[in-house]
Amino acid sequence: MTPADLLLPLLVVLPLALAMSAFLGALPVRSQVVIALGGLTLTGAGLAATLETLDSELWLGGWAPPLGIAWGFDAPAAALIAMVGLLMALASLTLAAESNHREDRYLWTLWWLLWAALNALLLSRDLFNLYVTLELLALAAVGLVSRSRDDPFHVAALRYLMASLLASLLYLLGVALLYGQTGRLDLALLAEVLEDGPAARLGALAITLGLMIKAAMVPLHGWLPAAHSRASAPVSALLSGAVVAAALMVLWRLWLGPFDALGSLMRETLAGLGAVALVWGGVQALLQSRLKLVIAWSTLSQSGYALMLPALAGSDAWQGIGARGALWLLVAHGLAKGGLFLAAGAVAQRQGHDRLAGLTGSARRQPLAWGVIAIGGLSLVGIPPSGGFVGKWWLLRAALEAELWLLAGVMLTGTLLTAAWLWRLLSIALAPAERSATSLEGGRSAVGILPAMALTALAWLTGLAALLGAAGLALAPPSLDATRLPWLLPALLLWPLVLCASRSATPAGRASGSPPGLTALLALTAAAHLVTLTAGDLFTFYLGTAWLGLAGWGLVWLGSTPGAHRAAAGYLAMMLVAEVSLLLGLTLAWQASPSLAFADLDEAGLPGPALAALGFGLAIKTGAIGVHAWLPLAHPVAPPLASAVLSGLMIKVGLLGGVLLLGDGAAAAGDALVAAGLAGALYGAARGLAQAGPKPLLAWSSVSQMGLATALLGLHLLGSPAALPALLGLVATHSLAKAALFIGSGLLMGSGLFARSAASRALVLGALALPALTLAGVPPSSGLAVKAGMETALNEAALAAWPLTLSGVMTSLVMLRLGWLLWRLEPPAGGTAPPTWLGVALWGLGALAALLPWAWAGVPLAYLAAPGAWLEALLPALAALALGLVLLRAAPLHRRLAWRRWRAQVASRARRLQAGREARRWRWRLRRADAWLMPWPAFGVCLGLTALLLGLAGLA
Structure with missing residues (x-):
């Protein structure tokens, strides 16, 4: 014994x-x-x-x-x-x-x-x-x-x-x-x-x-x-x-x-039924009107993964990665779902019900309960390093190894559906509280919340334990190589500044966009950003980007404008698509190389599908043309300090991933990236000129600048020696300049600022002039070096440089319009001047944006001594100035553009209303479709059809 x-x-x-x-x-x-x-x-x-x-x-x-x-x-x-x-x-x-x-x-x-x-x-x-x-x-x-x-x-x-x-x-x-x-x-x-x-x-x-x-x-x-x-x-x-x-x-x-x-066909049929369960359960969870019903339906969705195991286990049975992934997913699901139900019970007992319509704003009354729901739900979504992520990741690899691409696609779709219902719950709980909301005291209190917290924590600890004990998975320590400095140095400069500004207790600090909770969220974002920038392997990079996406959603959500929540939903949707694509690329890369260190992946050579999946996800993160829709929606409505890091720092993560991952295997995509990047630069600048507010204009300007960065990445893939230095210079320039412009614009637009004297407004406008001129490429700023390096790279690739010149003219016009919009802002009465240190910091950011990137741009400082270079660099800005003066006098054109913009807004509002009505109609149909399955005769029909399907599979 x-x-x-x-x-x-x-x-x-x-x-x-x-x-x-x-x-x-x-x-x-x-x-x-x-x-x-x-x-x-x-x-x-x-x-x-x-x-x-x-x-x-x-x-x-x-x-x-x-x-x-x-x-x-x-x-x-x-x-x-x-x-x-x-x-x-x-x-x-x-x-x-x-x-x-x-x-x-x-x-x-x-x-x-x-x-x-x-x-x-x-x-x-x-x-x-x-x-x-x-x-x-x-x-x-x-x-x-x-x-x-x-x-x-x-x-x-x-x-x-x-x-x-x-x-x-x-x-x-x-x-x-x-x-x-x-x-x-x-x-x-x-x-x-x-x-x-x-x-x-x-x-x-x-x-x-x-x-x-x-x-x-x-x-x-x-x-x-x-x-x-x-x-x-x-x-x-x-x-x-x-x-x-x-x-x-x-x-x-x-x-x-x-x-x-x-018969193997029976196992494949079971996997197909699991795929149906995964999708149907996720859709129904998204449509429910009660909190516990949402969680119950999510159980059906998550159980769909389990039916896929017989088709994915392979000859190793319990030793295979598919079986280990399914087992880990089942354990993590049980722990997380236990925490979700206990927290939902606490919410229902406090509120007296669990109807979602009556839970608006309840997160402010029960932060611990909703925190458990959020953390447990993130494990079900598969955010690394939770147990749910490990289980789904290993199951996904088993599906790819078995070449069951359809099942792999359904797994990724299930992740999106889980994220959708979790976002719906959190958006209801975090919305402004209704005055008529009532709550019941007593009952479970902290005694019920602590077990729920322990269960959700265990669901995450299982993931860490699985990763630490995983065989065949090699990671790398953090890396601080010279290529990353253009990303790291602006981050080390901007994060302390932004965190200090968000904590400022002065009226200026409050008006610069510091809603409650902003400082804590910015600190989380800073940690995730630094983890991403220093990642030595693809898994750590993916982990950082996943948390950056979540933190970015929170930063946009904190915006005070009416469209902030809608923009946050669009941002999160695009980020989740990016994470799913990156997860697919991560899994394919792990198949190609047991070590996920960037150096080992480069040596092993990533397969084409992995490069395509990684490239698509990184393109969304960057806001490249075609997948940029989230950027002009999110950046204008976020608090100014959040917009500064969103546009100045976070969108550059995709570019870093492209430099680290897209090597010789992606050279065939170089021409496409150059063409798309230049088109995006021109399109973004054109849309920026049509904006009526400073922040939307700056957001479209970021689309334009990321288009130039995309083109430089394509030139780098084509083998141009000058492309990478120019790209590094552009990253540093745009990071510092755009952060300064967003912070300064927020100060000028904030309530109660600078009404005391015109001198204080002129001080901030002067601080913004330097980064604006830098982005326009006016010498002797680093924008000149970036444009010169990009022109050299285009010449090395035997490509025309006139789109770059046209982009310079349009960027200069955008900066002129920004200055005009900021100058015409009406200052509110009773304001105060900003703190001295913040004004000094703005001037310092502008000076650094103009000078620091020269260290990476690949253009010698002697270039400034050439009169021809100065003249050539000034021509786009002078042309823009002349064109701007002409447009300033074209009052009928301005009225016509304003009329067309108003009509476009009305049409867009009508389309949204129509889309909302259609969505409600489909929601009713889907809920009705499941209601048809509830009566016993319908249950019998479903049982017969399932038996017939499995029986026919058993005959093969």
Whole structure:
């Protein structure tokens, strides 16, 4: 007897003993919970000390199979038993804190029975014992749902019971068929004797249908949303996190064990049904009107990943990356979903309901509960380094290795759908609070929130543990090579300045755009930005960009303009598409090279699909033409300090990724990047000229400058020696200059600034003149060096330089219009001057933007001594000045442009209203489509169609 043989029975005996004591009333609830926690701790510590016996087998009564019953304890069972134990322990604390459940001995009897059934199910290794434990599990779960006050007529519980009984009959039918054919029930022995044939496939079909009903796989899911949403929060946490996971584990053991010899088309059909569940569950979660219903539907979506495992496991079964990814995803999902349901219960108890329409602004009243929902939801989305990310990443690699591109696409789509419903919840919770909102005091308070916080933290710690112990994954330490200095030095200058300005307690600091929470969010953004800039490998770079995207959404959300929330939604949508594309590229790169260090990836050579996926994601991050829609929406509505870092620093991350990743393998895209970049430079400048406000103009100017950067990156890929120095100079120039322009514009536009004297306004306008002239390329600023370097690069590539000259003219016009708009701003009355240090900092940023980039631009300072160079550099600015004077006198043209702009705004508003009506119509149709599946006749039709589909697959 090993220590594991002595400890394993305790996992079942202890909860059974607690169930008996609860039923008899022999122990108070608090004592039961203390005993459960103590037993769980001792058993967990003992099993952890015997990790070498993970593949042990215990024969109950000493009788070996086939006469006896075998229990098995391996890595998958250990992982799920640990997850169930943690979930049970923390949910028990929450359940014990609820006064209306504290004296319900029947509920606590069912509660401990459910724990015993879960542990026994995960340890069982024969078909009939699995049937018995599945029955006990279902009866305990149904009884717990029936004890809820939200299901007074037991409709949800009865529906759960009927579906579970039907599933048990199908499972038992399959067991009878297999036992009649082989005379074996033990899974290991069954795998040895089971032969592929019609009877075996029919038995596997019946068992699979039964388990799909118990796991609520679409379209056999009709019982789950009501049962999980109407049960009390701790019960919902256990049902969603553990009960569904246990049924899926049984399905995995059968299809990776005895059923592995059966037709591969059945496994592929299961994967297809999982893809349908993933998408349908995500769509329905997005459409729900109650908080717990959203979380319940997300369980259906996340479970869809599990059905893909039989098609992705490969010949290594549990040792393959697909199986490890699915297992890690199931564990992380159980922990995160437990935290979500407990937090949702706290919100519902405080508010008196969980209707989303009545939760507007509730995050300000319950920040801890909504923080748990946000963090747990981010794990479900797959933000690194959470457990959800690790599971999805490994599953995605398994799909790509199996060349199942459609499944890989569905996995990435599921990530977007999860992010969509999470964004909807958070946007409701963070919206301005309604005055009529009411809340209920008392109840769960911090006792219920702390277990939820612990569960969500564990969901993230599982990801870190998986990454630290992952075999075949090599990362690199941070890098500070010379190529990164044009990104790093502006960041080290701007982040302290912006953080100090956001913390300023002066009226100037408040008016410069410092809403509540801005400083903390800027600090998080700064940390993510510096991690990204110093990343020595692709994984760390991806991690930093993912968090930058989230932080950027928050910065845009904090804007005070009416369109800030809509712009934040557009920004987040584009960033999520970028992250999905980068994740795909990261996975393909990991296939090509076990080391994700940039130097090793360059040596190994990335395949074309990886370069394409990475390039697309980096293009979105940069705001390149064609995928730039988020930039002119987000930057104008964000607080000025946020706009300064969004435009000055964060959009350059894509350029850094392009320099580090796009090498010789992407040379074929060089011409396309040059053409698109130059077109984007001209288009962005043209749109900037049509803007009526300083911040929208600056946003379109960023589109134009990123077009020039894209063209330089393309020239670098074409092999031009002058392109990279010019690109580095442009990065440094634009970072410092655009940050100064956004901060200064925010100061001039802010309430209560500079009305005391015209001299203070002139001081700020003078500080903004230097970065504006730098961007226009007026000598002796560094803009001259950047333009000269780019012209040299175009000549080296045998390309025409006239688009660059035209871009210089248009950029100069944009800067002239910016100065005109700022000069015409009406200062509000009663203002004060800005703090002296902020004015000095603006002048310093302008001077650095004009001088510092000369160190990287690749043009010698002696170039300034050439009179021809000065004249050539001044011509675009002089032409722009002349053209600007002409346009200034063209009053009819201005009125005509204003009229057209007004008509375009009216048409755009009408299109948005029409799109909103169409979206509501489709929302009603989709919700109605799932309502059609709820009646029992529809359930029967779905069962028949699913059986027919799997049966036809089994005939192949």
